[in-house]
Amino acid sequence: DTxxxxxxxHLVMGxxxxxxxxxxxxxxxxxxxxxxxxxxxxxxxxxxxxxxKLSINESVPSRFSPECPNSSLLNLHxxxxxxxxxxLYLCASSQDHRGNGYTFGSGTRLTxx
Amino acid sequence: KNEVExxxxxxxxxxxEFITINCSYSVGxxxxxxxxxxxxxxxxxxxxxxxxxxxxxxxxxxxNIQEKHSSLHITASxxxxxxVYICAFSPNTGNxxxxxxxxxxxxxx
Numbered sequence: 732d733t734x735x736x737x738x739x740x741h742l743v744m745g746x747x748x749x750x751x752x753x754x755x756x757x758x759x760x761x762x763x764x765x766x767x768x769x770x771x772x773x774x775x776x777x778x779x780x781x782x783x784k785l786s787i788n789e790s791v792p793s794r795f796s797p798e799c800p801n802s803s804l805l806n807l808h809x810x811x812x813x814x815x816x817x818x819l820y821l822c823a824s825s826q827d828h829r830g831n832g833y834t835f836g837s838g839t840r841l842t843x844x
Numbered sequence: 845k846n847e848v849e850x851x852x853x854x855x856x857x858x859x860x861e862f863i864t865i866n867c868s869y870s871v872g873x874x875x876x877x878x879x880x881x882x883x884x885x886x887x888x889x890x891x892x893x894x895x896x897x898x899x900x901x902x903x904x905x906x907x908n909i910q911e912k913h914s915s916l917h918i919t920a921s922x923x924x925x926x927x928v929y930i931c932a933f934s935p936n937t938g939n940x941x942x943x944x945x946x947x948x949x950x951x952x953x
Binding site: 832 | 874879888930934941943944945946
C-alpha cells in the first residue's frame, strides 16, 4: 500500500457544525502533515506530526484541532468554521522528519456555508 | 524572498509539442519533488530527485544540484497533460516542505 487515503472527499458543513477529516497511511511513515490549499494557490502548511507528536503548528486558529491517534492515522477536527475556511485540505506523509518519500492524499474539498 | 521560483507561470502548447518547466531554489535540499495537480483534484507526486535525471513515460525530470535548478520536460504533449505542475522541496534541515507557485499547463488538441 503506497497511498495516503483521505475521507471524506467532499464535505459541506454549517458554521455551527462539528466535523472531522481523516487521513490514513500504511507505509510506515512517521511524519504526517495537514495542508490547506485555496484555489490557484500552492498548499499552505498547517500542522506537522512527527512520531505521533505535534511538532509544527503554523499559527492555525483553534477552530482547527489536529489529532494523531497512532502512527497510521491523522485527524483534523473542525468546529465553528468560517466561510473563508472553505478550501481543499490535503494530508501528506513522509518516512521521517526529513521528508523522504513524501506522499500526498487526494484531499478533502471542504465548503463552509 | 521566495525559496523556490518556477517558470513559466502559465503555458499553452499545441498537442505534440515538447514542454519544459523550470524550477530554481535557493537553499540546500534533501530532495526535490515535481507534483501534478489537475483542476479541483489532489496532488500526485511525479518525481522525487536528489541528483541526475529520472524518466517516467513521456516525463523527464532533471536536477543540477550545483546550480540549484531543476527542469520537468514533457515529450509529445497531450491534452490530458493539462494540469498545474508544482516544484517543491524539503530542505536539508527541518521538515518544512516548500512549494513553488506552480505552472499552469494547457495543451490544446
